[in-house]
Amino acid sequence: MPATPDSAKSDAAKHLWHGRFSEAPADSLMAFTASIGFDMRLWRDDIAGSIAHAEMLGATGVLPRVDVDAIVAALHQVQGEFDGGTFAFVASDEDIHTAIERRVTEIAGAAGAKLHTARSRNDQVATALRLFAKRELSATARRTLALIDVLDRRADDAGDAYLPGYTHLQRAQPVLLSHHLRAHAWAFARDVERILDAVARLDVSPLGAGALAGTSLPIDPTDTQRRLGFARVFANSLDAVSDRDFVAEALFTLAMVGLHLSRLGEEWVLWTTEEFGFATLSDRHATGSSMLPQKKNADIAELARGKAGRLVGNLTGLLTTLKGLPLAYNRDLQEDKEPLFDSLDQVNRGLEALAEMIAAASFNADAMRTAADAPAAVATDIAEWLVARGMPFRQAHAKVGELVSRSLASDTPLVDLVRADAALGPDAAALFAPGVAVRRRASRGAAGPAAATAQRDELRRTVAALTARLA
Numbered sequence: 001m002p003a004t005p006d007s008a009k010s011d012a013a014k015h016l017w018h019g020r021f022s023e024a025p026a027d028s029l030m031a032f033t034a035s036i037g038f039d040m041r042l043w044r045d046d047i048a049g050s051i052a053h054a055e056m057l058g059a060t061g062v063l064p065r066v067d068v069d070a071i072v073a074a075l076h077q078v079q080g081e082f083d084g085g086t087f088a089f090v091a092s093d094e095d096i097h098t099a100i101e102r103r104v105t106e107i108a109g110a111a112g113a114k115l116h117t118a119r120s121r122n123d124q125v126a127t128a129l130r131l132f133a134k135r136e137l138s139a140t141a142r143r144t145l146a147l148i149d150v151l152d153r154r155a156d157d158a159g160d161a162y163l164p165g166y167t168h169l170q171r172a173q174p175v176l177l178s179h180h181l182r183a184h185a186w187a188f189a190r191d192v193e194r195i196l197d198a199v200a201r202l203d204v205s206p207l208g209a210g211a212l213a214g215t216s217l218p219i220d221p222t223d224t225q226r227r228l229g230f231a232r233v234f235a236n237s238l239d240a241v242s243d244r245d246f247v248a249e250a251l252f253t254l255a256m257v258g259l260h261l262s263r264l265g266e267e268w269v270l271w272t273t274e275e276f277g278f279a280t281l282s283d284r285h286a287t288g289s290s291m292l293p294q295k296k297n298a299d300i301a302e303l304a305r306g307k308a309g310r311l312v313g314n315l316t317g318l319l320t321t322l323k324g325l326p327l328a329y330n331r332d333l334q335e336d337k338e339p340l341f342d343s344l345d346q347v348n349r350g351l352e353a354l355a356e357m358i359a360a361a362s363f364n365a366d367a368m369r370t371a372a373d374a375p376a377a378v379a380t381d382i383a384e385w386l387v388a389r390g391m392p393f394r395q396a397h398a399k400v401g402e403l404v405s406r407s408l409a410s411d412t413p414l415v416d417l418v419r420a421d422a423a424l425g426p427d428a429a430a431l432f433a434p435g436v437a438v439r440r441r442a443s444r445g446a447a448g449p450a451a452a453t454a455q456r457d458e459l460r461r462t463v464a465a466l467t468a469r470l471a
């Protein structure tokens, strides 16, 4: 049908701002600016925000009870439609907020048209996204705790297995496998703490800030804050609608989890090579090659490493979006959602896949031990043996360094030179016996068995405290 001014006007009337416009939005505008394709994910939070808002409008007397009841009943019906998968979108639904308000107005008629009283999509979207972030970040914290639990359990199974600890990826000193696994657990425990701190900071209700400046109507933003379970309410309407610090912070905490997954993944890539041979993946958590029949690849571990790039990209992308924005709301802010959704999805899947991969893998304690019992790994213990007998550390370091050098030059085992040395002798040579070096590391937080129990207990106390904070 050819567009006449009238039909254009009625087409435009489908849009929330139709009063001022005589033409419908261009297809190109909708294609470029609509966010419905991704912000659908906020439907539950948008409805929660709208129910709280409508109830507040009733409690403050801005709307009569009968209207509030009609609006809330319509919102519950919409919720049922989303839950049942029957909610029908129309072409003019540019985002989840317009879609839900449109449907509420279809159901509740004149009362529905009052839902947006003293509200803007600017405070509405900020409210929905904070509710979403609060819930989803907490869920990611729980998944992170589940990975910590796997690392902790595998550490328990590891018994007295030990492997070389590395600096510069060169064998340095032997460490218990349990110690190595718990080192990663501590990093993830910090991540959980960081997520919880971010959640505590974002726990502010922006609802009632309006478009940017509040409203002349007698609303009560603390009422909606309480109904929505936010810890605090905004103090400045401009800040309330333009603040996306919480998204940037969420992306940072998620990138940090991703970095830790990446570092863990890189080690598993190495450990499962024939060159290292420290661990074997279960068939279910490895992939084969389409051409090379013998291959068994650690794709989960590699992608844990690979996804870190995109998590950092999501963070830097949003920071760049935010950096030049004047107060208050600008449409640029719509770019906050996809990175947040993506980072949550990627981190959640990574946490789950790595936890399963590690739970199902087997460790090759013999290969670890053989690598760790390399004589050079005992050099520091020989120096410390001399220090315990009164030699200044620098002098001891130089003396052992010289023995190492002589051993290499003369192709004589280091242990023989130590045994023959007047200042050292058989007692010092005994340190070369397999497993002795790792057992001698007993200082606080050290890599040997004496410190392992205390560390395990400390990790479990930390996890219990984080779990309690999360509950």
Ligand code: ARG
Binding pocket: 035, 039, 095, 097, 121, 122, 125, 329, 331, 333, 334
């Ligand atoms: N879809 C928008 C967003 O995500 C909602 C807010 C739109 N506000 C506006 N003034 N255009 O940011």
